Amino acid sequence: MEAPKGRVQNLSESEQLHLKQVWAHLFQHWGIPVDSGKVLAPGARGSANASFNAGSDNKEDAKPAKKSNKLFGRFRKSSSNSSSSSSSSKADPQDRARNGSFTSRRSAESIEQMYPPGMIHDALKDLKPDEVSENFWDMLRTDYPDNLILRFLRARKWDTDKALGMIAHTLHWRLKESRPDTIIRGGELEAFHNNEKGYIKNIELCKATLHGFDLKGRPVVLVRPKLHHSSDQTEDEMKKYCLLIIEQARMFLKEPVDCATILFDLTGFSMSNMDYAPVQYLISCFEAHYPECLGHLFIHKAPWIFPPIWNIIKNWLDPVVASKIVFTKSTDDLAKYLPKKYIPKYLGGDDDYDYDSYVKPDESVDAKLKxxxxxxxxxxxxxxxxxxxxxxxxxxxxxxxxxxxxxxxxxxxxxxxxxxxxxxxxxxxxxxxxxxxxxxxxxx
The missing domain is CATH 1.10.287 (Helix Hairpins)
Known part of the structure; x- marks a missing residue:
């Protein structure tokens, strides 16, 4: 299977330049010496970004950047370059940088002074280099390192600055907040060890099940909202379950396939099953921390009560995510995207997989952990x-x-x-x- 465009196996010259820029900034943050002059030179930067902007249909990208939050936007020099910082301040390049990202400010003078060797991207400054490096290599699983970074670049329309901000935000989230690596390593048995009743109930009910692949070879997650009631678990338990499913789905990905398909089967759905919190959380996860990981999201057999719910949800969606949502009503609708052998029999397909049966792994299967x-x-x-x-x-x-x-x-x-x-x-x-x-x- 040929890799799609924008992957490391199939990159244009300008796309390679943006990938080099991200690696250069990561290496500088990690203390790895690298001569980044060629990829951060004004000429290279201008030509690459000009070719991107000419084809961009994202109007937001053309706007000047807002004043930076602690994880985003501006740049700082490392302490080893403090003397050069004071001498260059006369030209006031940092003030010019604060007024916009480098993709919207093309002055050769300001860019040249903003990016001397050793400069650390401001998005990374509040993260410990050792922690970031370790977490980056840990979160790969079977991903290629370049293709992991390229997801963030594609999600940010090849804007190196914005992609680095997104990467930094995700690394902070993985390290300090939600810790999905701990969740996937602990797996289902960890929920039982900790006696997390709501988390266990989600697992045992099989609210979300990974089974089969769509016509493009992407793993399919079948979600059945009729099994959900907000009182069954705490918000934290629901978040852990969401992350467990997302990270388990990642385990099914094999190059060059880099995204999954989600099928929301609304058969039997009623207002008692509606819970906006997990929907918001899933949307935020895919948009902020798992970019370019969603192939299609099918909403199947939406009942008559669903349109007003959808009118609320669609306002939360990024246009890219919204474009991947498909409403289906029949088996034939699904068969345009999924082979019949992976469409459940109860939905008119040929798959007789038991979606209601959960078998808890025996403790003995984890012998190798010791x-x-x-x-x-x-x-x-x-x-x-x-x-x-x-x-x-x-x-x-x-x-x-x-x-x-x-x-x-x-x-x-x-x-x-x-x-x-x-x-x-x-x-x-x-x-x-x-x-x-x-x-x-x-x-x-």
Whole structure:
């Protein structure tokens, strides 16, 4: 299967430039020395962004940036460059930078002074470099590192500044707030260990089930709102369940497929099932922290009571997410997107999978979690691959001609494949087995 455009296997020259810029800023934050002069030079920056803006239909991107919050927008120099900071302040480049992102301010003078080597992107300044680096490599799972970053760039219309702000916000969210990596590693059994009754009820009811693939090979999550009642769980338990399902769906993704499909089956839905809080939370997650991870979202068999509910929900949606929502009424409608073998029999398809049966994994399936020796050996190999990837990326950023850059990009893709294979070996030693591992439908 050929990779779609905008992935590391299929990038234009200007898209490569934006990817190099993101890596350059991440490396500077992590303390990895890199000569970023070529990718942050005024000429390169101007030509790349001009080609993007000419084709952009997002009017918001053309507006000057608002004054930055603590995780977004402006830039600062590292402490090692404090002397150069004072000398350059006479030209007042920082004041000019504050009035707009670099994509809306093209002055060669201001850009040149804003981006000397060693400068740290302001979006990253409140995050600890070691924590950010560790979390970035941890959150990959089977993703290619470049393709993970490219999701954020595509979501922000190839605006490097905005993509970095989004990445920083997501890393802060993963590290300090919702901690989805802890949730997926603990898995379903963690809910039982902690006796989180509402969380357990969601799991046992199978409100959301991962089963089958759509016609584009994307994993399908079947959600049945008729099983939901807000009183069954706390808000925190509902959020944990949402993140468990999202992160489990990520486990099903295999290159070049990088998004999932959600089928909201509203069969039997009534007003007693309506709960706006989880809907808002899911929308915010996909828009802010899992960009470009949603293929289609089907709303199937919406009852007559649904239109006023939809009138409220649609106002919360980003236009990109809204464009992926499809209303379906019949089996034939679904069959345009899903093979019949993965459409449940009760919806007129051929799939006789039991969506109401949950089998709790036995504790014995997690025996490998106790094998620290094997885990550490795999992690040691992983560190070597990561270092090789970093070295190749540095050379790629610093490359002076297209041929060298192309060769190094192929090296990076090969190392990404090694990272994916390494994670497949590591996975049973760090992640509790889910019902999907046990029934064989999930093969990492």
């Amino acid at each position: 094998d620290a020796e094997t885990r550490d050996a795999i992690l040691k190999k992983r560190k070597v691959i990561i270092q090789s990837f970093i070295d190749a990326t540095k050379r790629w950023i610093e490359s002076s001609d297209t041929e060298t850059s192309s060769k190094l990009l192929k090296t990076k893709i090969s190392l990404s494949q090694e990272l994916t294979e390494n994670y497949r070996k590591l996975d049973p030693y760090i992640r509790s087995r889910s019902t999907y591992d046990v029934n064989g439908s999930l093969k990492v």
